[in-house]
Amino acid sequence: MNKTQHTPSVKWLARTLHIAAVLALLACSSCSRIDEEGKVLRLPLRADDPKSLDPVQGSTVYDNKATCQVYETLVQYKYLIRPPELEPLLLSEMPTISEDRLTYHFKLKPGVLFHDDPCFPDGKGRELVTDDVFYSWKRMADNGNNPKSWWLLKDTIKGFDEYREQQNAAVEAQTGSFDYDAPVAGMQKINDHEFRVILKQPVQRFMWVLAMFQTAIVPREAVEKYGDRFGRHPVGTGPFTLAEEDWRPGQRMVFYKNPSYHPCYYPTEHMPSDVAAGWTKDAGKRLPLVDRLEFQFFVQDQPMWLSFRTGKIDYTQVPDEYFDEAFLKRTKQLRPKLVREGITTQNVELLDFIFRGFNMEDELLGGYGEKQKKLRQAISLAIDLDEFNEAFYSGINTVYDGPIPPGLEGFPPDGKADVSYRGPNLERARQLLAEAGYPEGKGLPRIEFYTSSGRNNVEQTELLKRQLGKINVEINAQIVEFSTLIEKVHNKKAPFFGFAWGSDYPDAENNLALFYSPNAAPGSNSFNYSRPEYDRLYEQIRSMPPSPERTELYIKMRDMVIEDTPYTGSMGRTRFYLINPWLKNFKVTEDFYNWPKYLDVTQRGVYPSEN
Template sequence: MPSGGTSRRNIMKKALEKFAALAIAAAMTMTTACKGSGSSSEGLKVLEYGAVAVAGSSDPNDYASMYDLDLGALVYDTLYEYDYLARPFKLKPGMAEAMPKVTHNGKTYTIKLKKGIEYIDDKCFEKTGGKGREAVAGDFVYNLYRKADSLSKSQNWWLVSGQIAGLDALRDKYNGKEFNYDEKIDDLKAVDDHTIQFTLKKPFPQIMWVLAMAGMTLYPKECVDYYGEDFDNHPVGTGAFRMTEWQKNAKYTLVRNEKYREDLFPSEGTSEDKTAGRLADAGKRMPFADKVIVHEFSQSQPYWLQFRAGKSAWGRVPGEFTEEVFQIESREGNKKTWKKDAAGNRILADSYAGKYDYYPLPLLDFIYRAFNYEDEVVGGEKGKKLRQAISLTHDLNEENDLFYNGLNKVYAGIIPPGVGGFDPAVKNPYAGADLEKAKALLAEAGYPGGKGLPELQLCGGNDARTMEQAANFIRNAKRIGVKIRYEAMRFAELSAKLKQKRCQMMGLAWGGDWPDAQNFIQLAYGPNKSPGSNNANYDNPKLNKIYERSSVMPNGPERNKLYQQMNAIVIEDSAYLGAMARTRDYLIPFGTKNFKPEEMIHTHAKYIRLDKWGKK
């Protein structure tokens, strides 16, 4: 899932210097007891950390980024959740009593809810004088109905689109009209207050991963009705925490939800977990923190200053600080060779080695640029040779060396390393740089030397490194006569623009929502075009048919072959220019316990315990 939000959010326009000054000032006011990762606030156990991005929405109908999920998953609970320590990944019941009963050849799912799980108290519960009621099966049905309501402009209708016949029919019936939330359908229903049942059109093995996403939570209709559009600022959930403050684009504050269900720290893990001490809290009730403060930054420098000042329980090393953090063996031009230990991990510089543990996390990741397939210049079959020409001007390996210290995995197509269907032997014939071939294709496209081609538009983020990468890309395209202007914006604006199909080209990244290539290939599935997840609006009928075949198949060699066929189609059409997968470098202060980085899991805060909370 990408990072971002929506256009109605308030946008702060603070300069980098001001962010840095605030971070330094905050660090100077901290007491010695606060340093490390926790701080004291009226005797509470306080957990603080930061993010180099902002959450755009807390509304489960409107999640559009991993940062939205990072917030939403802490205030809303889900039927199923990732087993925190298990690798390979597996799921376990959350709000559900047990794993679902699956019948009718893998199409009908019956899920029993745990009894007695209540929403936080809120004034929207007018009938009970503000006391939160029990979460019931009808709340899950409402969530999916609201996604189907076209007037709600759901950012994640794609999660269930095409899966439940009755829900699709309601979507079509009320498209552009007021939705009837009281209308019943047979294939999605609350059998009783504690039993959810839905029937898929056809088997979809990945549905269990979907059910673990924060957007598939339960929440109360009366609170959406009460707050209207302001529901986004008043999350009413059953999660481990509840929100007490949200300074948009700056920070949000959560406190322990005293009504949260019994949730125990896992008792099983890997041998590495045991060695790292992650099983010391086995069987203890969570969350450990009483209060969570998440600081949000639009630039990496103030984020890093905050982390180095000791105000974060963990930190991700921004690319521009990599040379400060790790030891370099040698340099050759833009390429660097890093000192590594016996396990093949880079070695921390002495100034960091005495304070932090290092955890490298290879991401299921798709860093790419894309062309709007509906655009009259770069889109469709007409724009194919132009797209291929532009792709051939750009060397991803060079970009990797320049901006990622050579640490990314460069791969061909849309399927990243780490999932079934990935083939490291696949090459992209339109990967650059090959300027002579690029010039020939540009001429075949009808624009010899760029003559007759209007200036193209590239949309992307406004952080310093992204803008530098865009400038490098634009310089490369200019070598064959293609002119591109860059429109930099915060992700909230970018997301809105993409949903309105107003970007000709775009620079984006997609982090895996679940560990299956389907989650990446769906970005190229035609029916998912904007405002769905397919921001490139790519639509190839051949790929769509193969996708629909593969979506009902269990994991295995046959399905992987179909994935590879779709990857080949995407490469030939060149709607996407890429790709790269990152390795995220996490530093963990010695006093932070139980942190096991994984970016498909958004509930880390409930698992973290600190050696020193700074209690008064």
């Protein structure tokens, strides 16, 4: 079903329900942002549920959003500064780095306490120390934890890969348990608040990785006390706490202000435009600024949109099918009715890689022979991304070749690479399909395609079916919850699948890591792509500082991936947000997610247009 057919009925229902919901809301004191328990943030999370708040088991943006409210990393992004820069969080200062870029000297911030919890003597949270850092990182090496992000530290710290291999081998051979106290050559404790980390080679991304939620610091006592429950019973140092009973799967999570949160303050460093936007008024205030944070889960976009329009959540990302209801299509300006209500808007161009991927280990779609490659190329050439962009994204996405999104080195000029299999080119698609052994699609089995059930993915899948049908390629759509989709991909059970990757840090090396063979599923290489020449180039670039020479290698690797076609794509979104007038200090970003601690709310009032 295309947008023209789908949108009017959705808008009619939205407007009808809006009238009734507003009347109920005006009599509903529970929607207040300030109550007997203090200030309350109510924010949307567009997923069915985070599956675990154990940092080493997290892999999705939804895991990230929830986990970093309770756990913290050594460094964080500066909230108001663009482009992104790092600053200390659990450190007292940024580390000193040796001239050869191999040795990092860290100093922990004194007085940082873990949340009060029964895992500690007398239930009082103890101080974070060096041993906690090393223990937390070692958990990423323990296969028994089902870690999703070992690739972040693989081939990085001296002796760490050897430690991982030895400890897991002992467990598998049943000759011992995983020994967290065994030394790692590159992790050197100086005292409880100082340590050194020695790298195997210079790794350009190392400091960016230390800002990622997967490297957050956890206490050993909590892991050992709660075992399998640890992922639902977080004990961190973060600005908020979460009790198990306050996590209602499929509904919401309720976090409370951490009364023992270490001194952190609203930033004084800012961009010139932040003053006029009102984002500097709370400079110097101690964080967090609210008393309670509620994440409400939305698998479908319509309930999220209605919750925003009835004041039940503080902001919303604008769902694609509601774009015309929020903005004047020609100018992209906010509609006057929303302006009168005090609603404001922001947008951000995402470091975004929207794709449909192939499992390169699949018997039908995988492989590196000419026939297998031509089959994938034919499928790619049949897909019209511009039609997807117009039908589902109001034409505001950037369509481009390769896996490197706009804004990063290696992005092709105007989005068009010298090597390209971007459709639509049905004549060439049919030719390649015949050369792959399936003339006019004859003999080609129906392809299993997995995507998530949220947003407008049902309609997008119907368009995908129609486009591929033009070359007689049939897909069998499996539309599942996002968590199930990721599980299928991690287990290599999805032959053809679709989702998006947001760059973890502003360097194309992060996107190119998606095709490095040691990162195969359940790592970030969901395509299970494996090409030795590509791996050698990746191992070269990961130690190179930014330079024209490194960018040239990025381009070479980009074009190599395009030629092998382990995915079809790409698109990058510009995300539009609407913000209710009582939400303060919200400077939109999707580069990091610990920003709720900077937000504030005032008492909710009645919309001006509803008087």
